[in-house]
Amino acid sequence: xxxxxxKEGENIERALKKYKKKYDKTHVMKELRxxxxxxxxxxxxxxxxxxxxxxxxxxxxxx
Numbered sequence: 319x320x321x322x323x324x325k326e327g328e329n330i331e332r333a334l335k336k337y338k339k340k341y342d343k344t345h346v347m348k349e350l351r352x353x354x355x356x357x358x359x360x361x362x363x364x365x366x367x368x369x370x371x372x373x374x375x376x377x378x379x380x381x
Contacts, residue, residue, distance in 0.1 A: 320337065320340055320341060320344070322336050322337050322340065
């Protein structure tokens with residue numbers, strides 16, 4: 319549960335902005351989307367290898 323201390327006389331929009339920023343930092347939506355469907359570990363590993371190869375290609379192209 320997120321607790322946002324609101325000072326007396328503080329604007330409600332400012333408090334909402336604080337709440338949204340704190341909510342984003344908790345990665346709640348990212349976790350919900352990840353848990354929505356099961357992904358086999360082999361697929362996760364394959365995606366990681368593909369991503370690593372892509373990044374390596376980008377870095378080698380810079381030189």
